[in-house]
Amino acid sequence: xxxxxxxxxxxxxxxxxxxxxxxxxxxxxxxxxxxxxxxxxxxxxxxxxxxxxxxxxxxxxxxxxxxxxxxxxxxxxxxxxxxxxxxxxxxxxxxxxxxxxxxxxxxxxxxxxxxxxxxxxxxxxxxxxxxxxxxxxxxxxxxxxx
Numbered sequence: 496x497x498x499x500x501x502x503x504x505x506x507x508x509x510x511x512x513x514x515x516x517x518x519x520x521x522x523x524x525x526x527x528x529x530x531x532x533x534x535x536x537x538x539x540x541x542x543x544x545x546x547x548x549x550x551x552x553x554x555x556x557x558x559x560x561x562x563x564x565x566x567x568x569x570x571x572x573x574x575x576x577x578x579x580x581x582x583x584x585x586x587x588x589x590x591x592x593x594x595x596x597x598x599x600x601x602x603x604x605x606x607x608x609x610x611x612x613x614x615x616x617x618x619x620x621x622x623x624x625x626x627x628x629x630x631x632x633x634x635x636x637x638x639x640x641x
């Protein structure tokens with residue numbers, strides 16, 4: 496029974512290595528939440544969270560495309576952008592090692608908005624780099640005898 500478990504575990508591991516697919520490559524952009532807010536007109540505020548555990552993202556950049564309006568999140572993932580025109584704007588959210596999000600937001604003329612954005616971790620791929628010369632090359636040292 497133990498041999499069967501060992502063999503099946505090895506075959507599963509080999510199958511996973513033969514077709515590597517990282518989870519962040521198959522996860523689509525997660526849904527964001529836009530809600531009316533009691534803030535005055537032209538204010539967009541909310542929280543940026545990292546998936547899968549919804550931890551707040553510290554120092555994520557939130558900015559409006561085509562303008563100089565930028566905000567950075569605090570330690571609880573909160574941000575606040577003020578002075579937005581009543582129009583449809585593209586808000587871009589990016590954090591370190593997180594996949595950026597582009598969100599079209601219609602700013603209403605009579606109140607502010609609250610925007611909650613979850614970000615997916617960016618994939619990192621580690622390549623093994625051999626230390627030293629290739630095995631078919633001889634290393635020639637200065638002053639070495641033949």
